[in-house]
Amino acid sequence: xxxxxxxxxxxxxxxxTSLDVEAAVGTPLxxxxxxxxxxxxxxxxxQTKDGREECPDGFNDGPREQFxxxxxxxxxxxxxxxxxxxxxxxxxxxPEPDGFPFKVVEGSLSWGLNLDGSVDENDFVHPDGTPGIDxxxxxxxxxxxxxxxxxxxxxxxxNKGILDERFNRMMIELSGVDDLRNDDQVQVTFYRGLxxxxxxxxxxxxxxxxxxxxxxxxxxxxxxxxxxxxxNGVLTTEPVADLIMPWQxxxxxxxxxxxxxxxxxSVTGDGAEGLLAGYADVDTYYYQLIRNDSTHHLSNGQxxxxxxxxxxxxxxxxxxxxxxxxxxxxxxxxxxxxxxxFIVDPDRPVAELAQRR
Amino acid sequence: MRFWSDxxxxxxxxxxxxxxxxxxxxxxxxxxxxxxxxEPMPPGFRVQMTELEGPVFADALGRxxxxxPQHKHRNGYSGEAAGTPACYDEVRTTxxxxxxxxPAGIELPELExxxxxxxxxxxxxADSTTEDVGKWTIVERRDGTRQWAxxxxxxxxxxxxxLPGDTIGGSLRRFGGDSPAVRVPATPPLAVPPGFAxxxxxxxxxxxxxxxxxxxxxxxxxxxxxxxxxxxRPLLAPRLARAQGQWGFTAPKPGxxxxxxxxxxxxxxxxxxxxxxxxxxxxxxxxxxxLLPAPAFPERFRVQATIAGEVLxxxxxxxxxxxxxxxxxxxxxxCDHPDDTQVYRMAMCGGGEPGRCREHWPYVEAxxxxxxxxxxxxxxxxxxxxxxxxxxxxxxxxxVWTFRDRPVVxxxxxxQPGDVFGDGTGEWRGQRxxxxxxxxxxxxMRGVL
Numbered sequence: 045x046x047x048x049x050x051x052x053x054x055x056x057x058x059x060x061t062s063l064d065v066e067a068a069v070g071t072p073l074x075x076x077x078x079x080x081x082x083x084x085x086x087x088x089x090x091q092t093k094d095g096r097e098e099c100p101d102g103f104n105d106g107p108r109e110q111f112x113x114x115x116x117x118x119x120x121x122x123x124x125x126x127x128x129x130x131x132x133x134x135x136x137x138x139p140e141p142d143g144f145p146f147k148v149v150e151g152s153l154s155w156g157l158n159l160d161g162s163v164d165e166n167d168f169v170h171p172d173g174t175p176g177i178d179x180x181x182x183x184x185x186x187x188x189x190x191x192x193x194x195x196x197x198x199x200x201x202x203n204k205g206i207l208d209e210r211f212n213r214m215m216i217e218l219s220g221v222d223d224l225r226n227d228d229q230v231q232v233t234f235y236r237g238l239x240x241x242x243x244x245x246x247x248x249x250x251x252x253x254x255x256x257x258x259x260x261x262x263x264x265x266x267x268x269x270x271x272x273x274x275x276n277g278v279l280t281t282e283p284v285a286d287l288i289m290p291w292q293x294x295x296x297x298x299x300x301x302x303x304x305x306x307x308x309x310s311v312t313g314d315g316a317e318g319l320l321a322g323y324a325d326v327d328t329y330y331y332q333l334i335r336n337d338s339t340h341h342l343s344n345g346q347x348x349x350x351x352x353x354x355x356x357x358x359x360x361x362x363x364x365x366x367x368x369x370x371x372x373x374x375x376x377x378x379x380x381x382x383x384x385x386f387i388v389d390p391d392r393p394v395a396e397l398a399q400r401r
Numbered sequence: 402m403r404f405w406s407d408x409x410x411x412x413x414x415x416x417x418x419x420x421x422x423x424x425x426x427x428x429x430x431x432x433x434x435x436x437x438x439x440e441p442m443p444p445g446f447r448v449q450m451t452e453l454e455g456p457v458f459a460d461a462l463g464r465x466x467x468x469x470p471q472h473k474h475r476n477g478y479s480g481e482a483a484g485t486p487a488c489y490d491e492v493r494t495t496x497x498x499x500x501x502x503x504p505a506g507i508e509l510p511e512l513e514x515x516x517x518x519x520x521x522x523x524x525x526x527a528d529s530t531t532e533d534v535g536k537w538t539i540v541e542r543r544d545g546t547r548q549w550a551x552x553x554x555x556x557x558x559x560x561x562x563x564l565p566g567d568t569i570g571g572s573l574r575r576f577g578g579d580s581p582a583v584r585v586p587a588t589p590p591l592a593v594p595p596g597f598a599x600x601x602x603x604x605x606x607x608x609x610x611x612x613x614x615x616x617x618x619x620x621x622x623x624x625x626x627x628x629x630x631x632x633x634r635p636l637l638a639p640r641l642a643r644a645q646g647q648w649g650f651t652a653p654k655p656g657x658x659x660x661x662x663x664x665x666x667x668x669x670x671x672x673x674x675x676x677x678x679x680x681x682x683x684x685x686x687x688x689x690x691x692l693l694p695a696p697a698f699p700e701r702f703r704v705q706a707t708i709a710g711e712v713l714x715x716x717x718x719x720x721x722x723x724x725x726x727x728x729x730x731x732x733x734x735x736c737d738h739p740d741d742t743q744v745y746r747m748a749m750c751g752g753g754e755p756g757r758c759r760e761h762w763p764y765v766e767a768x769x770x771x772x773x774x775x776x777x778x779x780x781x782x783x784x785x786x787x788x789x790x791x792x793x794x795x796x797x798x799x800x801v802w803t804f805r806d807r808p809v810v811x812x813x814x815x816x817q818p819g820d821v822f823g824d825g826t827g828e829w830r831g832q833r834x835x836x837x838x839x840x841x842x843x844x845x846m847r848g849v850l
Contacts, residue, residue, distance in 0.1 A: 108502040119506035128748040136752040211845035295846045296825030297709035335825035343502040
């Protein structure tokens with residue numbers, strides 16, 4: 045073989061390789077599948093400038109302010125009467141009045157979805173004008189600065205946990221996808237991943253194109269399946285009856301439990317962004333919050349868990365307890381973002397990963 | 402069961418290279434040896450083997466010696482700065498306000514029976530003729546008495562320790578940044594070569610690299626070929642390193658020396674994701690290396706998988722929890738032992754009501770035929786209404802399992818095996834006045850064992 049021939053082969057091989065890479069980058073679908081890994085998760089809080097529209101009376105006090113108001117003479121009293129009394133109320137909460145006014149959202153607008161299919165007087169209106177929005181968690185937390193962006197303690201630290209903690213590495217995988225812009229029926233699977241996120245050189249920005257192994261061992265109980273459709277690049281899923289969302293912060297492994305959970309996401313080959321909405325189990329919501337955040341951390345966000353528990357109970361709007369009739373779950377919505385990721389499932393032949401549509 | 406206690410005492414001084422001392426412990430399992438580096442030591446002290454901490458310094462009676470290292474809290478420091486005793490016989494009456502958000506100056510509970518720091522932590526005093534020996538030095542207390550210090554940290558014993566080898570007073574196991582300023586056993590340096598470290602865990606003294614990578618060995622003498630090397634990184638020894646005690650070398654290739662421990666070549670697992678990992682132990686034949694395995698759990702306990710790793714569980718698979726507590730006084734006195742005030746525990750587990758406490762966080766009761774397998778796991782009798790130890794024949798007595806003399810509990814809201822809904826309950830995520838699960842495998846929490 046002469047040198048010219050060899051050179052031609054090299055050029056041709058390089059050309060084909062570049063085509064292959066280009067196609068792979070442009071089309072992350074593999075055998076009708078595409079994976080996304082969660083990178084952001086915030087409680088959806090509709091905010092206006094200074095909060096005057098939704099919180100006309102201002103924001104709530106937290107544990108530090110309530111302690112000072114309740115025990116102005118704390119040094120004249122005992123630990124049992126003061127500090128421990130407050131901690132008892134935190135860890136053994138009741139819906140009874142706590143002696144403090146609680147400021148709830150009074151505006152009419154909220155992010156979220158119409159979860160119950162109806163429109164009634166308790167519902168919010170979406171900023172785009174859609175009525176019937178169910179988001180009672182927002183009603184309870186919207187006037188607590190710790191839940192508000194850009195610097196609320198929950199806003200920052202809970203989401204930091206989503207990025208930093210592999211425990212929280214939730215993924216969705218779409219399968220049976222013919223077209224990422226429009227597809228009448230796709231399968232949606234929720235898994236937990238096992239790996240760190242692929243980031244840029246700063247370590248802060250998650251990049252598409254990473255790889256995640258499916259956690260079928262510790263995370264087996266987190267796997268859920270549903271269906272959905274894609275219209276003009278927006279994925280809408282059918283409800284998942286009981287979605288468990290791992291949400292660990294500061295090394296306390298915790299979860300949220302969402303009934304009738306659904307996703308509405310704008311999807312592209314690089315990622316997905318939108319809402320996760322459903323009914324949060326009230327007790328699970330509350331204990332996740334206080335187990336991950338001590339009274340100190342809650343104080344930094346002026347989050348009185350004692351007051352918030354009462355609000356969550358008051359605004360709970362679904363799944364009544366069969367014995368007491370009290371609702372056990374509360375409607376909510378979360379802002380969520382995903383980055384595209386290649387999912388490696390030990391239960392699936394490796395060859396599938398390499399196949400391209 | 403017999404516990405081998407006395408080891409060596411007196412001022413034997415040898416070079417550390419030839420000064421390896423083998424300490425044997427007869428626990429429920431096989432004889433285990435742990436090496437430490439012998440250092441100059443004053444008369445009247447010795448090294449004592451313990452089940453949980455390995456070798457510790459002890460006084461002539463075998464009582465474990467403790468230090469109280471300075472610890473940074475949210476609102477200041479407590480513990481002892483080097484060379485400066487801070488534990489005295491005055492009874493503190495108010496909080497120090499070291500932990501946000503609660504202020505200082507609030508009256509502490511049960512003042513009529515509250516002990517002073519030295520009631521619980523008697524200082525190890527030296528007579529007027531004693532002189533410094535190596536790292537063992539004398540510090541002066543404010544009343545002019547002389548107290549022994551090791552590495553400049555004043556030394557104490559614990560009234561909770563009853564027998565030689567007890568470490569009920571404190572542990573070197575990890576405590577987080579918002580934990581109380583705890584007392585820790587004073588220990589001689591373990592004889593591990595440079596490049597290695599040891600972490601005390603619920604599974605024992607875990608060997609790691611100095612970068613906290615887990616260290617593994619294979620059960621058999623495997624020839625780690627190229628496929629094996631893709632997963633396992635041999636831990637190589639420098640050319641000048643010397644064999645010592647259980648540490649030696651193998652030569653997988655000419656000119657290459659790989660560390661061995663107990664005759665087994667040592668490796669790191671290339672796929673471990675975190676420090677102190679255990680993922681490599683999932684590979685057939687491979688296991689983490691422990692210089693001293695933890696004492697055996699009670700027979701009917703079991704290892705239970707959870708969403709975050711493995712926990713110790715009772716016979717029904719219910720997660721076992723330990724209560725932790727330290728008060729917010731300047732003395733940072735513990736409140737997690739049945740002989741301590743029960744006010745904090747009762748508040749957390751039952752809102753101040755003992756019956757509710759027992760309902761929410763039931764003791765793990767011991768069956769009539771169950772007996773203590775070792776010193777660390779012991780059957781004791783408590784009065785659930787007071788939380789105190791009581792004599793066996795007391796009408797209120799309930800036989801319960803204890804770990805380090807503290808009763809262990811389960812959580813009523815854990816509905817099924819694998820639930821860990823109680824983990825992190827209490828002040829400061831369960832670190833100061835609350836409950837933590839008894840973790841045995843940590844794949845996600847970065848070193849909670």
